[in-house]
Amino acid sequence: MTSTMRLPALSNNATSLENYIHTVNSYPMLTLEEETTLATQLRDHNDVDxxxxxxxxxxxxxxxxxRKYIGYGLPQADLIQEGNIGLMKAVKRFDPDRGVRLVSFAMHWIKAEMHEYILRNWRMVKIATTKGQRKLFFNLRSLKTGSNSLTTSxxxxxxxxxxxxxxxxLEMETRFNGQDVNLEPLGEDGEEAYGPLAYLTDPEAEPSQILAREQNEQLSSSGLVHALDSLDARSRHIVEARWLREDNPATLHDLAAEYDISAERVRQIEQKAxxxxxxxxxx
Known part of the structure; x- marks a missing residue:
């Protein structure tokens, strides 16, 4: 199956990765009937198409x-390639008569290949070879409720x-807390690599950008006050009740009843304001 089927091109180059994701998202999803027919053809006739x-x-x-494993600091393209291997293994073993969809059956194989790849390549967990250690490695982060060390209970x-x-x-938590990871990516074979800085850096956290945002917010706030001051009392109340309440903004009918006028008249006042x-x- 893998020798004759051509998958979309994929590399760790950011542009190539974006193009790949765009391409795979363009492939149509199969209906249950289509999936069953294709899986039956593969099982009974070894139909590669x-x-x-x-x-x-x-x-x-x-x-x-x-995407769920990007936080381990490994290239997303490599994770996808490993997952594709798991997907092809799942397709080869899938039996449509089991009464489950391929997506449910394949998730186990996809995750298994990704897990193996992460364990092979993340230095901190090279000794995580037992079943219990692997289970801890992939579940400890999600089960922890905060950043503090675990209590005994x-x-x-x-x-x-x-x-x-x-x-x-406790031992696995110690390994997590004591990991040694290069912040800068290490390029190999001339290909673009990714390190923690690629996803930890916040491009909007530059001091100049923070100052600019604060100034814009201040100007917007003072400008809004000035604009509201230009309205008469009724118009200002209508605008504030309709648009500036955080909870339970008033409806046109609410304000119509309050001022004993029609909802259409409230709308006209609001529009003019x-x-x-x-x-x-x-x-």
Whole structure:
């Protein structure tokens, strides 16, 4: 199956990765009837074209799962490639008579290949080879409720949930807290690589940008006050009740009852007030 089927090109180059994701998202999803027919053709007649359609229609699932493992600091393209291998294994083993959709069956195989890849390549967990250690590695982060170290009771509860010893939970937490990771990416073979800085850096956290945002917010706030001051009391109340309340903004009918006028009249007052405010803000 893998020797004759051609997958979309994929590399760690950012542009190539974006193009790949766009391409796989363009492949149509299969209906249950289509999936069953193709899977039956593959199982009964070893139809490679049917296998290809099954794989291509589920590549987006691999991309979605790969995003969940970006935090481990490994290239997303590599995670996707490993996941694609798991997807092809799943397609090869899928039996439509089991009564489950391929996406549910394939998720196990996709995650298994990604897990193996992460364990092979993340230095901190090269010794995480037992079943219990692997279970801890991929679940400890999601089970922790904060950044502080686990208490004894928390460790006991987590150990019971995962079916491991408390000592194993505490040991794996120590490895997480003591990891040594290069912040800068290490380029290999001339290809673009990704390090933690690629996803930890906040481009909007530059001091100049923070100052500019604060100044814009201050100007916007003072401008709004000036615009509201240009309105008469009734118009201002209508605008504030309709647009500036955080909870339970008033409806046209609410204000119509309050002022004993029609809802249409309230709308006209509101529209005229908004136009006046726009002129005040532009001044």
């Amino acid at each position: 049917a296998a290809g359609r099954l794989v291509l229609s589920h590549l987006r699932v691999v991309v979605s799962i790969a 928390e460790a006991d509860a987590m150990a019971e949930t995962l079916g491991v010893k408390r000592e194993e939970v 908004m136009q006046k405010m726009k002129l005040a803000l532009a001044a």
